[in-house]
Amino acid sequence: MSVIIVGAGPTGLMLAGDLAEAGADVTLLEKRAEESNLTRAFALHARTLELFDMRGIADEIVDQGFEVSGVRVDLGGGETALDLDHPESRFKYVLTVAQARTETLLQRRAEDLGVRIRRGAEVVGLEQDGDGVTLSVRTRDGAHTERASYVVGADGAHSVVRRLLGVGFSGRSYDTHIILADVRPDQELPPAINPYMGADGVALLPPYGDGWFRAIVWDRSRQDVPLDHPVSLDELNDSLRRITGGRISVAEMSWSTRFLSERRQADRYRVGRVLLAGDAAHVHSPMGAMGMNTGIQDAANLAWKLAAQERGRAPTWLLDTYEGERHPVGRQALRVTDFVQRMAVAPAPVRAIRAHVVPRLLRVRRFTAAMRRLISGLGVRYDRPREVEDSPSVGRRVDDLPLVRAGEPTRLYELVDPTRFTLLDTTAQGSAAEAAQPWEDRVLSVRVRGDLPEGADVLLVRPDGHVAWSGEHPAPGQVRQVLAEWTGAP
Ligand SMILES: Cc1cc2nc3c(=O)[nH]c(=O)nc-3n(C[C@H](O)[C@H](O)[C@H](O)COP(=O)(O)OP(=O)(O)OC[C@H]3O[C@@H](n4cnc5c(N)ncnc54)[C@H](O)[C@@H]3O)c2cc1C
Structure with a gap:
């Protein structure tokens, strides 16, 4: 079983690790000869940290970052x-940590899981047939040439794989470019995101932890400056x-650069x-810090489905649920970041409304809870594939x-295996766990004590930590049916 992933950014690396853990033969092709230490993303959201937790790597990254549990921002009022x-x-916070880490x-x-990473290897052509x-x-x-059963294009915004497939990338560019710079401020700044808003735009100053900060600046009054015009210290200080x-x-x-963010999504x-x-x-505005997080979460959704497909254990509909589940999540990320960007880099009439309306909105707990759940990824819920039995x-x-x-x-995330389904059986008889035994190569079944959601006493968890099915005193035949629906015959 072989998969080639194009692009060793955070998405490709997460996917490669998950596929290799599931037993796939994985090659990562990366056109850059050297590893990048360029920081774009600086925030990890709770759902990404939860996915890392299920893989036993969350605590290590948390130790390297700053836990930000609140932001103070002046919206004009x-x-x-x-x-x-x-x-x-x-993970009750946003973790600021450099993307390179x-x-x-x-x-x-x-x-460690055996992925071959080939740097200095640029993909320039692609052809597919029935076998690979x-x-x-x-x-x-x-x-x-290199050949594999499946290929994943994780090759960034200007994806060559997407272009070679002829898939459209619908959307548009924003008017105001972003100035990025690594800076040492004159003032003491807390280890937080440090947002500032003014009539001309927005500045964020997240820390690196060594006295240096990343300056991310949207300055409306500089939006006509050409992208290739170097950023000087004077210009940055003026903004x-x-x-x-x-x-x-x-x-x-x-270091500094100018960068024009876009709001686009692949049609397929x-x-x-x-x-x-x-x-x-x-791709979307960095406002909201959702890009890398959404990519890592795409990878967690795709890896187990692709691994099952490659092994011939996936039901025919499973791999298509990747697009069915993640395309709406991507669309939502575009909408949310667009809203935040429009509110932040707003023209004068919107700013006047913003100063009054947004602080009020932010006092409505249900609104802020819904926004937090959207941005953090904790609120993602996938539709039930119509091929599998319904449960609450x-x-x-x-x-x-x-x-x-x-x-x-113990706790659930210590048990969940990102390469297999996990069946939790809290019944006294353990008959569901017993019924799952023939699937042990793809279902980890454990008898536990504890309260499961919605009054269920048996819970089937997907490898990406979402509910596949739950039941109350299910008959062994029902458990077998659900397992066969999700994972094929034993
Ligand atoms: C200023 C800024 C701040 C941001 N802040 C955040 C944040 O706080 N949180 C967040 O979640 N996101 C943030 N983002 C977005 C985030 O950086 C990206 O979403 C993330 O890097 C995407 O990861 P990726 O692996 O999908 O693609 P990339 O990181 O772009 O990686 C793609 C890789 O593919 C390689 N490649 C390209 N073409 C080929 C080819 N033909 N052959 C082989 N290899 C190829 C590239 O060299 C690259 O290494 C920010 C972005 C910017 C610009």
Whole structure:
């Protein structure tokens, strides 16, 4: 079983690790010869951390970042507090950490699991037939072809795989470009996201942790400056002075660029044996910090389905649920980030309304809870595939339930296996766990004590931590039917 992933960004690295853990033969092709230490994303949201937790790598990245549980922002009518607490998650905050650190963590995991990472290998051609996909690859030593059963394009916003498939990338560019710079401010800043809003735009200053900060600036008054025009320290200080009302200036700048963000989504996520994930499938404003998080979550949704397909254990409909489930999530990320971007980088008439309306909205708990759940990924719920039996919580993210296994306290995310389904049986007889035995190569069945959602006493969890099915005193035949629906005959 072989899969080639094009692009060793966070999406490709997460997917590669998951596929390799599921037993696939995985090659990652990356056109850059060197590892990147360029930081774009600086925030990990709760759902991504939960997925890392299920893979045993969350604590390591949490130790390297800052836990931000609230933001204070001045929208024009005085400071408003934005609570980022997630009561339903072990990760009750947004973690600020440089993208390069997240990539290093995912790369090490992928390599430990046996992924071959080939740097300096650029994909320039693609052809597929009934048995597999052939890629034309250019390296320093010349051109060659590589073949695999499936290919995933995780090759970023300008995806060559997407172009070679002829898949449209519908949407548009924003008017105001972003100035990115690594800076050392003159002032002491807390280890937080540090947002500032002014008449001319928005500035964010998340920390690196060593006295340096990333400046991310949308300055409407500079939007006509050409993208290839270098950013000077004076220009940056002038933008910061206007936007922050003179509160922030920077003494040193080590690197800077201009970047025009876009709002686009691939029309399809799958064409035959080739799939798209991460920025190759969707790009949006960095406002809301959802890009990398959505890509990593795409990978967690796709990996187990692709692994099952490759092994011939997937029901015929399973792989198509990747697009069915993740395309709407991508569309929602475009909408949410667009809303936040429009509110933040707003023209004068909108700013006047914003100063009055947004602080009020932010005092409505249900509104802020809904926004937090949207942005953090904790609110994602997938529709039930019509081929599988219905049950109350199907498709929902499963909480990290406290459980007792063999007399020892544990929690659900310690049990969940990202390569297999997990069947939790809390009945005294354990008949569901017993019924699942013939599927043990693809279903981990465990007898536990604890409260399951919606009064169920048997819960089937997908490898990506969503509910596949739940039941109350189900007959063994019903359990067997559900397992066969999701994972095929034993
Ligand atoms: C200023 C800024 C701030 C951001 N902040 C956040 C944030 O806080 N949180 C968040 O979630 N997201 C954020 N994002 C978005 C985030 O950086 C991206 O969504 C993320 O990097 C996408 O990951 P990816 O793996 O899908 O693609 P990429 O990271 O773009 O990786 C694609 C890889 O594919 C390689 N490649 C391309 N073409 C080929 C080819 N033909 N052959 C082989 N390899 C190829 C590239 O070299 C690259 O390494 C931010 C973006 C910006 C610009």
